[in-house]
């Protein structure tokens with residue numbers, strides 16, 4: 400029991416650290432909002448008329464959940480990858496010699512990173528409201544929040560897992576271009592999942608983000624490809640897996 | 655009673671042998687110096703003691719615990735001042751210490767008092783709520799020293815603790831460490847490449863070179879064994895070189911380090 404309270408405190412202090420770092424870095428906050436805003440405006444207004452002509456309805460309604468998801472995965476992934484910064488700037492050592500199991504450190508970091516990413520998603524949601532997005536039902540907002548948090552958790556843990564095996568920032572552009580971008584584009588964030596070629600569809604079905612986007616979209620705009628139950632279970636399973644893998648790899652770090 | 659027991663300890667990085675079959679003990683309550691030039695294997699050894707690196711061969715006991723199988727018992731026993739920076743620059747001095755106190759489960763009431771006491775000791779109490787990124791190298795070092803002592807460890811590892819500190823801060827620091835050692839019986843293990851620091855501060859010295867321990871004992875004994883007047887001479891006779899004769903690269907690195915600390 401004593402141990403559990405201690406672990407909870409450790410997780411809390413690491414969570415708090417992530418939040419403080421985020422709130423103190425204006426540049427980071429603004430920088431991470433620029434991209435989703437650009438996407439909302441450019442895609443929403445640029446593709447809107449085409450999408451409408453093709454009979455898809457209001458594109459902002461369709462795409463806003465996808466952009467919210469995008470801002471979350473980028474922020475979450477960056478937060479996970481912060482392990483490498485901490486390694487380079489030396490602070491990681493301080494947490495690695497702490498007299499607690501390394502998984503508590505990993506979990507605290509992940510909680511913090513995921514919280515920041517979820518907050519970021521909420522800010523983008525508010526921006527989407529400003530450019531004309533209207534959620535179907537206020538009552539479903541908590542459901543959307545659950546899916547936002549799950550995506551945030553999955554990607555923070557995933558980022559941590561990858562960063563635990565990396566010594567420096569060199570692989571960073573590779574991760575962005577060959578992992579994050581494909582995951583985002585092949586998730587149904589930007590286009591409906593109906594009537595796609597078989598191979599593309601298979602990839603999309605294997606992508607955990609597809610279920611997250613579907614869940615958020617289902618809650619915010621009622622357009623859904625899967626069901627809430629499937630979305631939730633798949634995402635939960637992926638998140639548990641990423642947390643387990645991340646904890647394992649993090650506990651093996653040598654500096 | 656031994657605080658550290660090292661038997662046939664070795665560490666290889668691919669084809670580099672950083673630590674080569676070393677064995678020695680550190681007695682509870684003593685001040686022990688690990689003296690050697692740059693690249694001798696001092697930091698690598700300390701990392702193995704402190705659960706940051708797994709040994710390739712041999713065994714270690716710290717406070718009776720094995721870092722490989724009982725890491726958290728070992729971690730509870732020591733405090734460490736790393737050779738390289740290890741603070742969170744985006745946090746304040748107080749927040750860095752508070753973070754440490756929580757990690758080590760120091761109760762809140764004691765924690766606050768202890769933090770204030772230590773900040774005073776390292777003369778940073780006025781900078782308590784400033785972000786660490788605004789600190790000079792010397793101030794960061796002092797803060798790290800305060801942090802390493804916060805949880806009242808039984809043994810403290812100091813990896814080149816005074817590297818680049820000005821003489822005044824250096825004296826101040828050593829006075830405090832001596833004091834802690836005498837009053838609280840805390841064991842001190844420090845690495846250094848300053849002869850005079852090892853000579854003056856340590857109860858016993860192990861000289862490490864190229865990953866091997868070439869001699870061990872009191873400064874007096876090392877001098878007698880080699881029939882030398884000074885530790886410098888003894889070192890020269892034992893290793894065949896003066897400690898300053900390290901690779902040019904090493905010396906350059908030292909210079910820049912010192913430059914950084916003095917700012």
Ligand SMILES: Nc1ncnc2c1ncn2[C@@H]1O[C@H](COP(=O)(O)OP(=O)(O)O)[C@@H](O)[C@H]1O
Nearest residue numbers: 667670672690691692693694695696697698699
């Ligand atoms: N992570 C590492 N990978 C490869 N070689 C290393 C690593 N860490 C240290 N070394 C090498 O091990 C040797 C001992 O280094 P170190 O323990 O840092 O010496 P010291 O602290 O005495 O200056 C050096 O040759 C160094 O280059």
Ligand SMILES: [Mg+2]
Nearest residue numbers: 696697698737
């Ligand atoms: Mg060193």
